[in-house]
Amino acid sequence: MEDLDPKTLIITTRHKCAACFQQFKKKEHLVAHMKKSHHSVHQPKCGVCQKHCKSFESLREHISGPLAKAQCSSIFSQYGCQLCMKVFESPISLGEHKDQCILTAPDCLGTINIPYIEYEALQDVNYIDKDLKAVAVDCQMVGCGSDGSLDQLARVCLVDEEENIIFHTYVEPQISVTDHRYELTGLTEEHLIDAMPLRKVQEKISQILYNGESIGKARLDGGKAKLLVGHNLEHDLDCLLMSYPDKLLRDTATYRPLMKTNLVSHSLKYLTKTYLGYDIRLGTHDTFQDCVSVMRLYKRMRSQEHQDYKTATSCTKQNLIFDNGTSKDLENMSPDELFQISTPNYQCWCLDSRPRDPP
Secondary structure, eight states: OOOOOGGGOOOOOOEEOTTTOOEESSHHHHHHHHHHHOOOTTSOBOTTTOOBOSSHHHHHHHHHSTTOOHHHHHHHHHHBOTTTOOBOSSHHHHHHHHHHHSOOOOOOOOSTTOOOEEOGGGGSGGGGGOOOOEEEEEEEEEEESTTSOEEEEEEEEEEETTOOEEEEEEBOOSSOEEEOOHHHHOOOGGGGTTOBOHHHHHHHHHHHHHTTSOHHHHHHHOTTOOEEEESSHHHHHHHHTOOOOGGGEEETTTOGGGSOTTSOOOOHHHHHHHHTSOOOOSSSOOHHHHHHHHHHHHHHHHTOOOOOHHHHSSOGGGGGHHHHSOHHHHHTSOHHHHHHHOOOSSOOGGGGGSOOOOO
């Protein structure tokens, strides 16, 4: 066999992303990938191979999709929880976990003989010191206008983190109702007789959310204001004719780990079945059941344990290196170092479980 001339040998070095394991021929391509991907310790991660994915849907494709990685799929099928995507050491541990992870659907509040409800503690000034960080809201709309397509608020419900109703009322539509959307809402004309005026509803909700502090204080640094949890909150706030600081909104429709791979929102019905294990909206749309479900989704996402972002990076100055560093600086860094300085493009809800920074 003829000896090979060393000059003809070409050694190709592959540059592997430390987060998603994608490989590149040139280091500059890896750097470009890291800038675009916004990989971080907060992204969903495979419990088998430790690969980071952009969303839980991407993670499901990785372990059970048509092109799933064989080893990860095999191990996950035996030791993985289909709801929270965690992997356990044994089938026994998995079984014990499932007993707590799979939830039962909350009872529907219904529409028959439901009075106006306001949590008694709201009348007590001590309520503002109650250590509940989040409030879930769900609104129900009826149709107005000539074709019934104009949404008008007709019912609103708020629950706290303990799934207690802290506010519920029917709301007086501001214009004449042409379609009560009974099959979806269960509402009739009788439900809206003597309903609460919208302005009074806004006052009550503001009292709950701002927690005794000024709107300016909440917009500045959050203060004692509650986090507002919901599904498609922009639409609910529009119908309430209210605004709320963006940094205090927790929307399951736009939270990146819960969205489709193409960044399209899933329905609340799908999210509840996929991540909580039960069905909702089998009949009419129930505001209490939806409030509880969206709160449970939020708390499940908040309870994820991720590496502290401040310890995952070397220093605050390095966090900006993708924007300020030269290409040469970045290309001299290892894949692990690039991952260390990569910053997420969304606020992970696990950070809500940590104390707020002092003003």
